[in-house]
Amino acid sequence: MARSRIVLNSRGVRQLLRSTEVEADLRRRAGQIAAAAGPGMEASSMAGSNRARASVITATSAARRAEATGRALTRSLDAGRV
Amino acid sequence: MSDLVVFTDVEALLVSWLRAQLDGSQVGNKVPNPRPDPFVLVQRHGGIRNTVVTDAAQVGLECWAGHDYEAHDLLQRCRALLLYRLPGQILDGHTVYRVAEFGGPSNLPDPASSMPRWVMELQVHVRGLAA
Numbered sequence: 001m002a003r004s005r006i007v008l009n010s011r012g013v014r015q016l017l018r019s020t021e022v023e024a025d026l027r028r029r030a031g032q033i034a035a036a037a038g039p040g041m042e043a044s045s046m047a048g049s050n051r052a053r054a055s056v057i058t059a060t061s062a063a064r065r066a067e068a069t070g071r072a073l074t075r076s077l078d079a080g081r082v
Numbered sequence: 083m084s085d086l087v088v089f090t091d092v093e094a095l096l097v098s099w100l101r102a103q104l105d106g107s108q109v110g111n112k113v114p115n116p117r118p119d120p121f122v123l124v125q126r127h128g129g130i131r132n133t134v135v136t137d138a139a140q141v142g143l144e145c146w147a148g149h150d151y152e153a154h155d156l157l158q159r160c161r162a163l164l165l166y167r168l169p170g171q172i173l174d175g176h177t178v179y180r181v182a183e184f185g186g187p188s189n190l191p192d193p194a195s196s197m198p199r200w201v202m203e204l205q206v207h208v209r210g211l212a213a
Binding site: 065068069071074075076077078081 | 127128129185190193203
């Protein structure tokens with residue numbers, strides 16, 4: 001049986017990973033995680049040099065306390081799966 | 083043959099297993115009042131079905147002790163046991179396939195008591211049973 005060889009176009013993959021569509025999807029997921037985690041959680045995104053990324057941070061002291069006591073943000077990661 | 087797969091209580095499974103592995107440390111899925119010293123809290127924080135028969139539970143570990151280094155060492159002991167001893171074991175009929183790190187060790191002192199506490203997150207893949 002003939003074997004196929006797949007060669008990735010690194011520049012194209014990088015363009016895809018940095019695309020506005022990928023960043024928008026990551027930002028949407030981060031927003032869902034922040035909303036599930038409760039007040040004071042803040043989502044943001046950016047296109048890095050190789051790929052887009054998103055993050056959720058505890059932006060207020062109440063949010064930091066909610067994470068430290070009940071792991072509010074850690075427990076909400078599943079909200080970003082869909 | 084049943085077409086249902088029921089997943090087990092991963093918290094209970096891990097609490098029993100860790101309790102047997104750790105001599106002298108209390109392990110539970112709730113923090114007792116008063117909290118023993120040292121103490122290991124094991125709680126499921128989420129995680130979804132990974133395959134038709136496998137549950138990928140996100141499990142949080144929290145270790146308290148009188149001193150910072152004791153809490154750290156206790157967490158590292160739990161981490162080593164779960165990563166290197168647990169995979170391949172059959173607990174109460176449920177095979178543990180894989181344990182992966184989800185969030186590494188973090189120094190997060192208990193805000194209620196200011197006591198030293200180290201925490202981390204793991205993903206534990208456990209096979210369910212036909213109902």
